[in-house]
Amino acid sequence: MSGLRDLYQELILDHGKSPRNHRPMDDCTHQANGFNPVCGDKVNLYLSCEDGRVTDASFEGNGCAISTASASMLTQLVRGKSVEDISELRRMVGAMLTSAPGEHDQEEIEKLGKLAAFSGVCEFPGRVKCATLAWHTLDAALKDGKKTISTE
Amino acid sequence: MPGIDDKAGPLDLVRIREDFPILTQEVNGKPLVYLDNAATTQKPTAVIDSICDYYREYNSNIHRGVHTLSQKATDAYERARVRTMDFLGAGRPEEIIFVRGATEGINLVSQAYLRPRIEPGDEIVISTLEHHSNIVPWQLLREQAGAVLKVAPIDDDGAVDIQAYQDLLSDRTKFVSLVHVSNALGTINPIREMVAMAREKEIPVLVDGAQAAAHSQVDVGKLGCDFYTISGHKMYGPTGIGALYGKAQLLEEMPPYHGGGEMILSVTFDKTEYNRIPYKFEAGTPDIAGAIGLGAAIEYIEEAGLESIEAHEKNLLDYATAAASSIDGVEIIGQAPAKAGILSFIIDGVHPHDAGTILDQQGVAVRAGHHCAQPVLERLGVQATVRASFALYNTREEIDLLTHGITKAVEVFA
Ligand SMILES: Cc1ncc(COP(=O)(O)O)c(C=O)c1O
Numbered sequence: 001m002s003g004l005r006d007l008y009q010e011l012i013l014d015h016g017k018s019p020r021n022h023r024p025m026d027d028c029t030h031q032a033n034g035f036n037p038v039c040g041d042k043v044n045l046y047l048s049c050e051d052g053r054v055t056d057a058s059f060e061g062n063g064c065a066i067s068t069a070s071a072s073m074l075t076q077l078v079r080g081k082s083v084e085d086i087s088e089l090r091r092m093v094g095a096m097l098t099s100a101p102g103e104h105d106q107e108e109i110e111k112l113g114k115l116a117a118f119s120g121v122c123e124f125p126g127r128v129k130c131a132t133l134a135w136h137t138l139d140a141a142l143k144d145g146k147k148t149i150s151t152e
Numbered sequence: 153m154p155g156i157d158d159k160a161g162p163l164d165l166v167r168i169r170e171d172f173p174i175l176t177q178e179v180n181g182k183p184l185v186y187l188d189n190a191a192t193t194q195k196p197t198a199v200i201d202s203i204c205d206y207y208r209e210y211n212s213n214i215h216r217g218v219h220t221l222s223q224k225a226t227d228a229y230e231r232a233r234v235r236t237m238d239f240l241g242a243g244r245p246e247e248i249i250f251v252r253g254a255t256e257g258i259n260l261v262s263q264a265y266l267r268p269r270i271e272p273g274d275e276i277v278i279s280t281l282e283h284h285s286n287i288v289p290w291q292l293l294r295e296q297a298g299a300v301l302k303v304a305p306i307d308d309d310g311a312v313d314i315q316a317y318q319d320l321l322s323d324r325t326k327f328v329s330l331v332h333v334s335n336a337l338g339t340i341n342p343i344r345e346m347v348a349m350a351r352e353k354e355i356p357v358l359v360d361g362a363q364a365a366a367h368s369q370v371d372v373g374k375l376g377c378d379f380y381t382i383s384g385h386k387m388y389g390p391t392g393i394g395a396l397y398g399k400a401q402l403l404e405e406m407p408p409y410h411g412g413g414e415m416i417l418s419v420t421f422d423k424t425e426y427n428r429i430p431y432k433f434e435a436g437t438p439d440i441a442g443a444i445g446l447g448a449a450i451e452y453i454e455e456a457g458l459e460s461i462e463a464h465e466k467n468l469l470d471y472a473t474a475a476a477s478s479i480d481g482v483e484i485i486g487q488a489p490a491k492a493g494i495l496s497f498i499i500d501g502v503h504p505h506d507a508g509t510i511l512d513q514q515g516v517a518v519r520a521g522h523h524c525a526q527p528v529l530e531r532l533g534v535q536a537t538v539r540a541s542f543a544l545y546n547t548r549e550e551i552d553l554l555t556h557g558i559t560k561a562v563e564v565f566a
Binding site for chain 2: 003004007008013016017038039040041062063064065066068124126127130
């Protein structure tokens with residue numbers, strides 16, 4: 001059952017149980033709603049941006065531990081980052097989640113810091129979308145301002 | 153597979169399990185415990201062989217060749233129709249139309265039967281329990297013809313409120329379409345009574361039997377319904393094949409559903425004369441191997457005996473219900489008095505998706521999600537459940553492994 005421990009690392013269980021920044025944001029500048037119609041997971045993401053930087057991020061929604069933890073950690077990590085930095089972060093997260101098991105780019109994994117907790121997800125192809133949902137939603141919020149997206 | 157101690161039960165499980173080659177494998181290093189039978193059942197060797205034999209020994213198109221193989225294939229295809237007729241208690245082979253599955257059966261009825269007859273404001277009655285495939289085709293008719301969709305409510309246990317259902321039936325009701333057994337909760341509708349209520353007002357009724365046919369005896373004559381539809385893959389047969397029963401008189405009156413070969417008697421550019429039923433509804437080369445496989449699946453079910461299957465699955469359900477209820481934090485969703493072998497539940501603090509993954513790691517295959525029945529889950533206040541659904545080859549030992557897996561999921565998230 002080592003695979004399970006790779007998937008449900010402590011950090012993921014913790015954020016899954018007690019998500020951070022789990023609140024609406026009335027005065028956000030960017031917002032997008034992500035939805036996975038296959039399992040009904042929802043992530044409504046709120047961002048406040050100033051001069052090309054995210055100053056605050058929060059989310060509402062419900063879903064499995066993976067999707068909740070992913071959204072929770074995302075809101076912590078994007079704060080203070082420029083839109084370009086976020087785009088690079090998003091690329092690295094995407095690469096980690098969809099790489100073949102055991103073929104991670106170790107250098108990038110180190111750069112990802114806490115987000116490396118999601119490196120076990122790629123062993124569970126059925127769960128990759130749970131982890132990417134928040135990041136797709138982030139992309140939609142930054143690109144289009146206000147919008148609803150779907151994983152399908 | 154650990155030892156099987158259900159020997160005293162109504163079925164010879166050791167022998168039955170040997171009939172299903174897929175069941176002997178390991179998944180994630182654990183013996184496979186297949187409890188996703190409401191999604192699709194596994195196939196016995198007899199079914200697999202019937203399909204291979206067709207392709208190896210007499211593959212040919214049907215109803216058109218004068219040659220020997222074509223005749224053999226036609227005979228086998230039509231024998232499958234007769235078997236399906238007997239299985240459903242229909243009176244005539246031409247009342248059985250081969251379709252791709254329950255979904256196509258429902259769409260055929262909505263488009264070929266109801267659409268030509270429906271006027272804006274006419275009502276169609278369904279229930280909260282329906283699978284999306286018995287909701288969306290009627291919503292299409294709402295868009296196409298201005299029909300109004302009325303939904304009979306359920307109570308908190310997941311049983312249809314029969315009085316409320318009866319109250320919905322009126323002069324404006326042009327059609328009733330009801331699930332026989334709910335795939336999300338396992339509720340068995342009192343379908344005979346519900347059909348009778350509609351028939352009393354001369355309202356035609358379709359019954360979606362996708363979850364019923366492999367688990368208890370169906371007799372469309374006794375039910376009195378106008379249409380009944382089944383899916384082969386949910387009854388030990390192949391995917392891509394199902395059947396629609398329709399009363400001959402209604403089928404005769406209906407225009408074709410699809411146009412093409414097979415469904416015509418003669419074609420000129422001015423006028424085409426349609427074939428008689430059931431061929432009028434079977435345009436193009438059908439799934440010949442699928443129909444033969446469905447026939448073999450029905451033979452398999454009949455040999456095991458539906459009464460024994462029903463009794464066995466009821467035992468499993470009772471056992472699983474008791475076991476799951478005894479785990480702290482497990483809540484069973486759907487506790488109607490009459491239930492088929494389907495156990496839907498949620499676990500406090502563990503999302504169904506996560507539970508599904510943890511069970512899978514232990515070799516236990518269940519479904520996690522909304523089961524293509526979002527409205528019923530929403531009505532019961534949940535977005536998703538874990539669903540274990542039983543078939544004739546499942547054992548109590550497998551349910552013990554399910555219970556063990558649930559306990560493990562609770563531990564991981566404690
Ligand atoms: C109650 C019910 N109706 C209809 C269907 C649709 O069956 P199919 O996908 O085989 O067409 C299903 C399948 O899940 C079902 O459970």
